[in-house]
Amino acid sequence: MIPAIQISRQTLVWLFIAQIMVFLPHYSRMPIWLAGLLLVCIVWRVQVYRGHWSYPRRPVKFGLLGLAILFVLLSFPRVLGLEAMVAFLFVAYSLKLLEMYSKRDALVVIYLSLFILMTGFLFDQNILLALYNFITVIVVMTCMIGLNQEKGYVFPLRTFRMSTAMLLQSVPLMVVMFLVLPRLPAFWNVPVQQEGAKTGVSDTMSPGNFVDLTRSDELVMRVTFNGEKPIPQQLYWRGLVFSNFDGRTWRQAEPEQLINRGLGKTVIWYESGSYRFRNDLATMDFEQGERVLDYEVILEETHQPWLFALGVPVPETDGVGLVSDFRLLKQGPVTTRFKYNVYSYPDAVIERDLPQWRRELETAIPEAVNPRSRELATRWYQEAGSDEAYVEKLLDYFNQSFYYTLQPPALGNDSVDEFLFDSQRGFCEHFASSFTFMLRAVEIPARVVAGYQGGEANPYQDYMLVRQYDAHAWTEVWIKDKGWVRYDPTFAVAPERILDGFSRAFEGSEELATTGFGFDDVANLSMFYNLQLQFDRLNYLWARWVLGYDAGKQKSMLEKLLGAYSVARLAMVFLAFSVGFLVLVYLYLLWRERDRTADPAVRLYRRLLKKLSRAGVEIHTSDTPLDIAARSGVANAQELESIMDDFNRLFYQTGRRDRETLDDLSKRVRQWRGRMV
Template structure:
């Protein structure tokens, strides 16, 4: 069998492209899958050089088993995106050993495009996008190389051709991106939760937020329309935790089940209990994927007219589906709103519930302080004063706590991060019979003057409390501000300046080098670009598309978008087509040539086609032989044409040519032979 050998040029680019598209996946692949892939690549090179033969069936089976067996061994479960991608990559490389025909090379190249896309399941940032463009460029180069001769030895020229092709495809790509009717995904891709960003979760134990504060990952970005609140007003409320087991706070499941309200439903009583008041701020949040449902907002947002968002009974908002991609939402908040002036006994019971025998020393302390205070308001102030005046320390490195965590914190160690303060404060309130709950979310954010927005990062994660007071409803108390007011005013970095623990686990984080002004400036600039990318490219959802198009083109529906897309698409293709055609016929046909072509068409209808490149005399001679009835007419047309085009080039000849062509047409119509 003389097997097909793919051109050297193409093979080199193909291997390069394979490495490029699978490189980002390597960190997630089990090591033996990588080994199988490398083995396949090396074998292919040996085959190309003629040193080795194609592997025998048994070798292929062995490699396949080894590769596929690596998948269940390398991952905990077989469902999900990562094992599927691993499978794809193994197949992608194994196919190298089976490239006997050109079709096989096509399969490899198409798989390459597919593998390139899969990277977007994990990351969608600008650097990844640029990298993927580069990978696609390499694959396209391999595809072009496949169609070049084996002796083609200028790989860079192939690369250039591919770059030009991709460059030309760019306008169409943009049209498709902006105008292609977007549909919400029909299925959701089951990403393993370890891959998603964690951020704030629905349970809080001592140390959780402190470890979250080690990350400089972005949580969300906020753009205010018009007025911007002060830093200490920026409490991005996320989850409300009301169940306590002595150590860990969790959300109350029963409450979440019952208290869900959508703007298109009738208002339940707890929604009626919201009184919108105070300063009004309108803002736009671009939330990074969290794999969770809840959203962050300043209290209390107006309920958005959007059936994708719901309001929960804790007066926090959530998305109906987990946030797997960047999500954009617009809210208007009234910062002085009063929430739930009335609270019935059932709920009072719920919000004062503590495990009976947990943290006994704190319970005793609370009882003692309550008897000393004249009112519950005074009691609250006393507790806050206790944090402020006793030797409490705000630290990112709190000591580990045991079973009775609050006892150990309040009475013994007195060293804690915001969750310690929030947790102990709520416990103290509940122990005194005052309804209270923990709120987790983010506090503050960094203002970026380049893009006029706030970036809220994981180290801005925060826990605070809400206490229900008669006639005032739920009131926010932040015990952390009693210990470390600079945390609220200037952020975490300022608060832990003295102990120098800000991001101490990530020495390379760019945030640790704020003293370098140019670096900060560069970071803000890049961050601003990233913001627009997230807002307009990654966050370009069906809703954003509709609202964008409606803004410029009036009312839009799916069908209109579809027609618009097709229109623009074909307009671009048409322009290119016209450009190519106009370039091709740079010499406009002369009138005599047009006449002669008419004559050719007449004869073509009779079954005598002038060959491409056939001269007029040759054609006349050939046709006259088989069409003797028209011989004279054909000859006179040919003669007139030659006179007009090759001899004289004057108008007069054109007339006689036209006349001769007319005669031919007439005669050919008259005689059907």
């Protein structure tokens, strides 16, 4: 039992600070009344400390608890969700203050703090939160130290300094453990938060969808290329393929529609060390072509399962699959930053022989919508004479009479008709949608692809940033003997959008300013822009080396370090670290307890006395050097006497001591061996 020692005032204050600090990162996720509850409990506890109020009675406590639980149940739609769990923890955390009588209760609050701190990482893992939480841990540990200080000796800042020092001293060991301690696979499936807003490209496309995205400079992903890098025109990050059109909205095909009839599967999943993936891949209609791009993507959380990759990707990460329309998919949504490796084949030819089921899927359009467009399509197709000529004719048409704008007029039910014949202004999704429709109208297989286009290189680090405003939609057309070919009608209208990237295409234009999009203003101030890039670089390194450090990376790092990965070697490394650490501590202790006497002669004399006493000579504090020599009874007493004589001379001589005498004596002391007769 911890004796019921009253908690000191300083510790109590630190505890309140810790609680508020623990709460703040969760502020946006938690209902406001929880903050209120915490504050009420803090005020109550302060009043108890001051002797104004008393601890609540049992019925009051249980009443509060019941009410709080009811509120949590009402506040969260999913009671078993992570947010609700954290809210329950907070309720316990706040109410515990009202029965914090002793050191033991304070410990419960401290341990709960650490828990809630950890749950913050399940929602967000950015570098700032990590730093913030490190400071919070310092404050929490300040409380823990304060609990163990005697009442009269608590100096709040000294305690805080001590806590800071201790945690900073812990960091090296933490890093070693982080790097070498083996990671186990998850024990059971855990609920991930579902309420998180889905961001990025959505799974349907209807007019106006993309406008919101283009206003956001939020980061989508960071890409690191190993070896060859693509040119800007090739940076089409495919994410979704829209095959179903109802006249207004494009949707992805259902999984059943996409079953590879030869293989009997929609998706083939990558599995390291298994041949099944390679075998399945071999059966797909896929000619690799010459070039290959090798890269790693760190995708920010999207809460969606789709992954983005350059044209004709093959995944290299477990849990990532290749869908029959050659896009990547993750098993389960991306709820935290997700890192995956991809090989892309930009020259690859896919589906040179288009199967009938696919042709039917990619040419389907509803009857009786957009009649004017259909009519135009039929006429032009006849005029053009071939599929490719028809495509060129369409692109020419877009180039001549259309405008690229982020503020297009609203469109009605026959959206393609209205766009092509009336408004003639719009952006990627309008162009891609109507272009694809015009192709399908004459039974040319075509589909809309959504994802991101472009990306900005970070000059401080060798990687590329893709942001939300890079969101884009384009078209893939099946051409005889060429397979699926990418056509970007937006390029025909506004080529600078593709060549220079989105933000530069709109640089200086009024359009972005009026849409409330302020990134350009910032970008123009190059210092801010550089700082932003620097910070992003830090974030990138954080994501790549800290958040992305998994069992695989650990293994490869240890293999590089140790030659081969084995438990025995790992244990050796750990042992070596521990022994090295203890040796350092021992050396420090020796150094701390060293002889601090300034006079080197005295230090030397003490060394000799130590030697003598080890040899068995009894020494009393009152003994003079010659006493000892006379009484010692050692074998080489004569030499000892002569040494003692010299010591006497050194101790009692006046004036400056010359260095040589001391050096000479030091040598003789070192050489002297004590041996009893």
